Every structure is written in C-alpha cells, then in structure tokens.
Amino acid sequence: MARQRTEPTGRQDELAALRWDGSTPALKVVRGDAGSGKTAVLGQVRRELAEQGFVVIEMDGSAERPDWDAFGAHLLLDAIRGRFEELGAGLVTALDAVGKLCTADGYSSPWRRFCLLNAFSALFTTIRATAPIAVLADDAHLLGQPVAALTTAQRAGHFVVAACPDGPSELSERADEVIELRPLPDPAVDTLLRQLAGIPVDPVLPRVLQDALGCLYGNPGTLVSTMADLREQGRLATVQGRLCLRDPGEPVRLPASHPLMVELDRCGDAGRELVALASSAVGCRVDDIPMLAAATGRAPLAYGRAADQLVLAGVLDSESTGRLRNRCRALTVEPGDLHRLVAESLLAQGRHGPVTAGHIAAAGRSMAPRPELLEVLQDKQSKPFAAVSHAYAAWWHSRDRDLRAELIRLLVRAGDYTRLAQVVEESIDQADEELAIAAALVAIHSGQRMSAAFEGTPQFALCRRWFAGEEIRLDEVVACFAPGTVLSDRDLEAFCASRELGTVFSALLGPDYRVPDSGPLAAYHRVCREYAGTDWSSALSAARELELDPRADAAAKRYSRMLAAEMADWRGEDRQAESWRVPGDYPALRELPTRLNEVLACLPDGDVAALTEAYETARAIGASRLIAEVKRALARFGAAPAATRARTDELSELQHRIIELIRQGRTNRQIAVAVLVSEKTVEKHLTRLFAKAGCRTRHGLATSGLGGRLEPVSA
Known part of the structure; x- marks a missing residue:
C-alpha cells in the first residue's frame, strides 16, 4: 500500500527499544497488525540513526523481485548499491561476488545457496571493517526466507530491524528482541x-x-x-x-490501499462473498461453505482456501463454534445478490429452516415476490416478524396490509426512515391514511418533500407548511400523526413552535417512536436536548452537524445557531459566539426549564446551598462566564466553591458522558443511543472505567469520584 510517512504518535517506548549506539550487533523484530504503524516506526528509526551518522540500508519485502529470489538478495543488493558512495569503493570486489551468485542458478542447490549467503557474509564483514551500518527491512515476512539474509548482517556486527505481522515466525524466534506494536491508548x-x-x-x-x-x-x-x-x-x-x-450516519470504509483490503482482493470473489456473509445478520459458519458453493457454483475448495487466507491475514476471526466473524465494520462488503442466490438454492433443495428464512429476509426486494414464502418466514420466528428484516420480507412477498402496518410500526420504533421510505415508495398504489402518516414522517425526518401522490391529505398540507418554514402548532401535529388523540401541553407547544418535533413525536407516539441516529431532525433534536441539559459539547457538535446537512430546514438551522451562539458566549468562546450569531427571535424552547435557566434563576437571591449546586451545574456545562457569575454570587455570602476532587484520570469527553448516564441509571443500550456509538463500544469503555475507578459494578462506578463529581444514583 502507499504508506503515510508521518511521525509516530504514542510509540515512545517502542522507539526507545529500537535505539542503537553502534556498539553491539542486534536483530530486532517490530511486530504488529496491519495498519499498526510499523512503516512509520521504521521511518523514525531511520531518521534517528541517520542523525547519529549511521549509514542506513532500507529494503521493502513488498517490492518486486524474481520469484526464485527467496532470500530477497536482489532487494538487499540493490539497497547496498544505492549507498555505495557512503560505504566506500572497497566494496567493489565483494559486491561483484554477490552479484554473480544472485541468479536463479544460485538457488538451484543447497551448496549454491550456501555460497550466496557466504558471499553476503563477506560483503557485510567488509562493510563492518569501516563502520557498522543499520539494515531496516519492512514487510520482511514477504521475503520467502528472510532469516537467512538478515542474520548474515547481524552476525557481521550490524544492527538489523525487521517489520512483520503479528504472530509467531522464525524471524521472531531468532530475534534478540521482539517489539510489539499494540493499539494506541x-x-x-x-x-x-x-x-x-x-x-x-x-x-x-x-x-x-x-x-x-x-x-x-x-x-x-x-x-x-x-x-x-x-x-x-x-x-x-x-x-x-x-x-x-459529513453524513456521520453513512458508513466509513477502509481505503482500497489498506493491507486488509489488499488481502481481500487477493482472495477474489470467494473471499468477498465470505466477508459479505460474515458481516450480515445471517452470519457464516465454516459448515456453510458447501451451501454457499452450491448456490454460487464455485468450488468448495476455493471458499475453504479463501477462509484460511482471510483468517490468517486478520480479516476474519474464526470462533470455536466455527462461526466466521468480520473483525472490522469498515471492511464490510455489499452482498449484492448473494442472499438471493443462497435462499433460492436452499428452497430448491426443499430446506425451509431458520437459515433459509434468514437469507430470504436478508435478500429483501432482490427476490421477486413469492406469497408462499410467507409461511417460511412466519414458521421460523419465535416472535413473528420481531426483526425488521423479516417483517419487511414478509410484507414484500405477501403485500398484506396488516403486515405493512406492523412493518411501519417496527420501522418507526427503530428510527429506520431509509427503509420506511422504500415501503412508502413501493406502496404508492395502496395509499391510505396510514401510508400518508408514514410518508410525512419520512419527509420531516429526512428533509425530503412528500410525493405529490399524497396531495389533498392533512399530512401533505402540514409538510408543505413545514418545508415553507411556517410555524407548526401542536394540535396540527396531533391531528396528522395520531388522529383522535387529545394532547395539550404548554411545553410541547413551545417545542412545536421551535420546530423540535423529536420531543413532540416521543410524547405523542410513546414507545412506538424513536428519534433516529442521524438526519436533520435528529441533529436538531440533539442540539435542543443537550442545550437543556449539561452536555453543551455534544450540543455544539450537533449544531455543526446540522450546518453540514443540506437537508436541514432553514428555520431549525437558524434556531440552532442562536443556541450555539449563546452556549459559546457563556463558555467564553467569543470568536465562535460571534460566528454563530444570527439576528432574529430566540426559539420558544429557550424559555423552557433548562439547567442554564436554573442557574440564572438562583443568581439574584439564591442561598449558599442553591448557589453551590448551581456552581456544579456551571462546571458540568463548562461555561466559564457562568462559573464566574456564580462565584460572584457566592462571594456575597463570604463563601467560595468547595475544591473538587482532581480524579479524572484523563477521561475522554465520551467517558465523562458515559459516567453521567450510568449515574442516571441508563442501560448500555440507552447509553449507546444517547452517545451515538455501538453497545460494544460502550462495554469497552465501561471495562476501562471500572479499572480506573477500582470497582467491578455499575453502582461502584456511579458512586466513585471518577469524573470529578458525585450525583445521586438512580435505583
């Protein structure tokens, strides 16, 4: 791959182990996963050795060389010739001797290979008579037999550093020291x-x-x-x-030049299909290879070899159960028609089990509608249509209105408006009030206007006014999205007036609604929610996300800027506040109960206890000007804020947020939704936080001083 030459960060200990003063020969191996920075570390070693005055010979095992050159003799010889002027003219004879033996014939017998290595030994000994040098070999594992050539340099008195992937190897066994490049903290x-x-x-x-x-x-x-x-x-x-x-909801992929992507390309279509299945909800086991081969027409041996190669390269993990697991979401491969091929193959064999149902569901609309498949999907679910993909497939193959209603409910509950938009598009010929409501939800959440097919409906009229930037009333929202419901609430009126419909929908639709993870409405919802709380960093982050979203409506973007300007102002960030500031009236939600308003309300006549609590709130918000205001108010009583415990242990912003949510009694799932990461990521952070806090339970973490403050713990 095209390597990035950059100063390695967080590798001070590893670089210290690779420093050399020229007195003692050594062979050191730098070992790590693909992308761990082996090339960058070797580059820094080269720079430091060159600054000390040592001649450095560099070779790259991935460079082109003859197939018969198992020692990498050509690469090493070319590298030495490249530094000929620095090494001295006395090498001519030794170089000629190596050059004559470095041929295909030179590898034809054990004796000839011995002569070649002996010539290299003589060459390195000649170099050592002048001064010791350093030999740096990147991707040394790609040389057929790297130990043979590299140890001749070490034995002659030189310093050799070789980089190779993680895992056992002969090179590591022969090394004086192995330096592991573990993931950075x-x-x-x-x-x-x-x-x-x-x-x-x-x-x-x-x-x-x-x-x-x-x-x-x-x-x-x-x-x-x-x-x-x-x-x-x-x-x-x-x-x-x-x-x-931009578009944080869109997937991030590994670049095509990444070593794992290169390995995947080497495995061809068989490898890509294995990764596609391993990344899907259906999954892939080693025992599934014959099934996959029957569906695609490829040889089972091709899949077996690809699986071995992908596991060896670190693209896939092989669990003890035989399940193949993709190690990295950024390496996901689109399945194309693969699930359809497997499903049709299994159906042709008369196999109607859970695996078949899973592939039918994963195939989605790539399979032509077949009403008889509804029975396969229903029979194999312990809770019929509990999974969105199964519900979608069941409706797709049956076009049953009741199943469509259940599907719409599940999609709104999951916050999946991308798939809901597909359902609306595919059901235009069956338009009714239920579909109009679904289409309006898609329009408001995605920032895309409703189809003219719904013109004349109350939902279409409301969306037209929404996109025109007009004020929306609570009674209109209730009438459009929950006909027959009676809901009157002053706070919700303010949210409607401020175009913050995420909170309104949550109150109106209850547990059958979830604010999506991404999109213009979701970003604006986070701005307002975190502005009302104490996580202003997340609120400002959401405001920046909204700025980059071309689908965001102008009114919500204007309100977002106003709130961002106010937050930046209280935080003492004058330049940012001025950049955010726009003319106009503040959104009505600014007058709702917020942590900021609680602090401001107690400044004129609050007592010491109230002001102390206000000080903690101001600190949690990170508002320097607000902190100063509270301190001045406390000074009226001759009081000052109590010293806080300096026990943050360099917590990240995300870890502070997780601790706060733990203290609110949130589950891992709720935390993942709140901070926009996966549950697995939350679990990893909790493991680290338990270690830092010296506890083993959530209660212990919540009641610890980690994070700089203590709060009551929810039951």
Missing part, C-alpha cells in the same frame, strides 16, 4: 487525530471512526490512511474551527 489516538486534522476535532468524528474501525481504531497506520481517504472523498469539513465528518 485513547489519549494517543486523540493526539494523532488532532495532528492529522491540524485543528480541534469534533467529538463525533472519533466516535464514528472507533465504531467503524473497531479493533483497528488504535492502529495509527489505519487511522492515517482512513482519514486521508475521508478527506479525498470530501467527507471532512471545517465548521467553526472544528474538523467535522
């Missing part, structure tokens, strides 16, 4: 991202990267190449001095 990753960005990074960007890259997130090479790829795609943009990710 979170603070080092944050530093690297800031270096790559050149400006502060919006908190959503590292969260999305961590969720997409998974176990590769701490690998600097992977981060560097992925960030470069995102920049090339135009998905990185600067908003208010922060580097932000």
Whole structure:
C-alpha cells in the first residue's frame, strides 16, 4: 500500500527499544497488525540513526523481485548499491561476488545457496571493517526466507530491524528482541487525530471512526490512511474551527490501499462473498461453505482456501463454534445478490429452516415476490416478524396490509426512515391514511418533500407548511400523526413552535417512536436536548452537524445557531459566539426549564446551598462566564466553591458522558443511543472505567469520584 510517512504518535517506548549506539550487533523484530504503524516506526528509526551518522540500508519485502529470489538478495543488493558512495569503493570486489551468485542458478542447490549467503557474509564483514551500518527491512515476512539474509548482517556486527505481522515466525524466534506494536491508548489516538486534522476535532468524528474501525481504531497506520481517504472523498469539513465528518450516519470504509483490503482482493470473489456473509445478520459458519458453493457454483475448495487466507491475514476471526466473524465494520462488503442466490438454492433443495428464512429476509426486494414464502418466514420466528428484516420480507412477498402496518410500526420504533421510505415508495398504489402518516414522517425526518401522490391529505398540507418554514402548532401535529388523540401541553407547544418535533413525536407516539441516529431532525433534536441539559459539547457538535446537512430546514438551522451562539458566549468562546450569531427571535424552547435557566434563576437571591449546586451545574456545562457569575454570587455570602476532587484520570469527553448516564441509571443500550456509538463500544469503555475507578459494578462506578463529581444514583 502507499504508506503515510508521518511521525509516530504514542510509540515512545517502542522507539526507545529500537535505539542503537553502534556498539553491539542486534536483530530486532517490530511486530504488529496491519495498519499498526510499523512503516512509520521504521521511518523514525531511520531518521534517528541517520542523525547519529549511521549509514542506513532500507529494503521493502513488498517490492518486486524474481520469484526464485527467496532470500530477497536482489532487494538487499540493490539497497547496498544505492549507498555505495557512503560505504566506500572497497566494496567493489565483494559486491561483484554477490552479484554473480544472485541468479536463479544460485538457488538451484543447497551448496549454491550456501555460497550466496557466504558471499553476503563477506560483503557485510567488509562493510563492518569501516563502520557498522543499520539494515531496516519492512514487510520482511514477504521475503520467502528472510532469516537467512538478515542474520548474515547481524552476525557481521550490524544492527538489523525487521517489520512483520503479528504472530509467531522464525524471524521472531531468532530475534534478540521482539517489539510489539499494540493499539494506541485513547489519549494517543486523540493526539494523532488532532495532528492529522491540524485543528480541534469534533467529538463525533472519533466516535464514528472507533465504531467503524473497531479493533483497528488504535492502529495509527489505519487511522492515517482512513482519514486521508475521508478527506479525498470530501467527507471532512471545517465548521467553526472544528474538523467535522459529513453524513456521520453513512458508513466509513477502509481505503482500497489498506493491507486488509489488499488481502481481500487477493482472495477474489470467494473471499468477498465470505466477508459479505460474515458481516450480515445471517452470519457464516465454516459448515456453510458447501451451501454457499452450491448456490454460487464455485468450488468448495476455493471458499475453504479463501477462509484460511482471510483468517490468517486478520480479516476474519474464526470462533470455536466455527462461526466466521468480520473483525472490522469498515471492511464490510455489499452482498449484492448473494442472499438471493443462497435462499433460492436452499428452497430448491426443499430446506425451509431458520437459515433459509434468514437469507430470504436478508435478500429483501432482490427476490421477486413469492406469497408462499410467507409461511417460511412466519414458521421460523419465535416472535413473528420481531426483526425488521423479516417483517419487511414478509410484507414484500405477501403485500398484506396488516403486515405493512406492523412493518411501519417496527420501522418507526427503530428510527429506520431509509427503509420506511422504500415501503412508502413501493406502496404508492395502496395509499391510505396510514401510508400518508408514514410518508410525512419520512419527509420531516429526512428533509425530503412528500410525493405529490399524497396531495389533498392533512399530512401533505402540514409538510408543505413545514418545508415553507411556517410555524407548526401542536394540535396540527396531533391531528396528522395520531388522529383522535387529545394532547395539550404548554411545553410541547413551545417545542412545536421551535420546530423540535423529536420531543413532540416521543410524547405523542410513546414507545412506538424513536428519534433516529442521524438526519436533520435528529441533529436538531440533539442540539435542543443537550442545550437543556449539561452536555453543551455534544450540543455544539450537533449544531455543526446540522450546518453540514443540506437537508436541514432553514428555520431549525437558524434556531440552532442562536443556541450555539449563546452556549459559546457563556463558555467564553467569543470568536465562535460571534460566528454563530444570527439576528432574529430566540426559539420558544429557550424559555423552557433548562439547567442554564436554573442557574440564572438562583443568581439574584439564591442561598449558599442553591448557589453551590448551581456552581456544579456551571462546571458540568463548562461555561466559564457562568462559573464566574456564580462565584460572584457566592462571594456575597463570604463563601467560595468547595475544591473538587482532581480524579479524572484523563477521561475522554465520551467517558465523562458515559459516567453521567450510568449515574442516571441508563442501560448500555440507552447509553449507546444517547452517545451515538455501538453497545460494544460502550462495554469497552465501561471495562476501562471500572479499572480506573477500582470497582467491578455499575453502582461502584456511579458512586466513585471518577469524573470529578458525585450525583445521586438512580435505583
């Protein structure tokens, strides 16, 4: 791959182990996963050795060489010739001797191979008579027999550093020291991202990267190449001095040049199909290979070899149950027609089990509608149509209105408006009030206007006024989305007037509704929700996301800017506040109960207890000017804020948020939804937080001083 040459971050200990003073020969192996930064570490070693005055010979095992050259003799010889002037003219004879033996005939017998290695030994001994050198071999494992050539340099008195993938190897066994490149810790990753960005990074960007890259997130090479790829795609943009990710709901993929993608390409279609299945909800087991081969017409042996190669390369993990698991979401391959082929093959064999039902569901509308498949889907679900994909497939194959109603309910509950839009589009010929409501929900959440097919409905009229930027009343929303419901609430009226319909829908539709993770309405909802609470960093992040979304309606964007300007002002960020500021009236929700308003209300005549609590709120918000106001109010009583415990242990912004939600009694699922990461990511952070807090339970974490403050714990 095209390597990024960058200063390695967070590798101080590893670099210290690779420093050399020229006195003692050594063979050291740098070992790590693909993308862990082996090339960057070797580059820094080269720079440091060159600064000390050592001649450095570099070779790359991935470079082109004759197939018969198992020792990499051609590469090594060319590298030495490239530094001929620095090494001295006395090498001519030794170089000629090696050159004459470095041929296909030179590998034809054990004796000839011995002569070749002996000639190399003489060459390195001649070099050592002048001064010791350093030999750096990147991708040394790609040389057929790297130990043979590299150890001749070590035995002659030189310093050899070889980089290879993680795992046992003969080279590692022969090394004087093996330096493992483990994933970087979170603070080092944050530093690297800031270096790559050149400006502060919006908190959503590292969260999305961590969720997409998974176990590769701490690998600097992977981060560097992925960030470069995102920049090339135009998905990185600067908003208010922060580097932000456009369309954070869209997947992040590994660049085509990443070593794992290169390995996947080497495996061809068989490898891509295995990864596609392993990444799907249906999954893939080693025992499924004959089934897959029967569906595609490929040889089972081709899939077996591809599976072995992908597991060996670290693309897939093989569990003890035989299940193949994709290690990285950013490496997901689109299945195309694969699920349809497998489903049709299984049906042709008369197999109607859960696996068949899973592939029918995953195939979706790539399969032509077949009403008889409804029985297969129903019979194999313990809770009929509990999964959205099964509900969608059941409706697709039956076109039953009752099943469509259940599907719409599930999609709204899941916040999946992309698939709901497909259902609306495919059901236009069956338009009714239920479908009009679904179409209006899609329009408002996605920022895309309703189809003219719904003209004349109350939902169409409301959406037309919505997109025109007109004020929407609560009674109109209730009449359109929950006909017959009576709902009157002053706060909800304010939310409607401020165009914050996420909260209104939550109150109106109850547990059958969920604000989606992405989209213009979701971003504006987060701005308002976090403005009302204490996580203003997340509120400002959501405001930046809204700025980059071309679908966001102008009125909501204007209100978002007003709130962002106020938050930046209280935080003492004058330049950002001025950039955000727009003329106009504040949204009505600004007058609703918020943590900010609670603090402001107690400033004129609050007692010491109330002001102390207000001080903690101001600190949680991170509002420096508000903190100063509270301190002045406390000074009237001759009081000052109590010293807080400095026990944050360098917690990230996300970890502070997780601790706060734990103290509110939230489940892992609720936390994942609130902070926009996966449940698995939440679990990883909790493991680290338990270790930092010295506890083993959620209650212990909540009652610890970690995070800088204590709060009552929900039951």
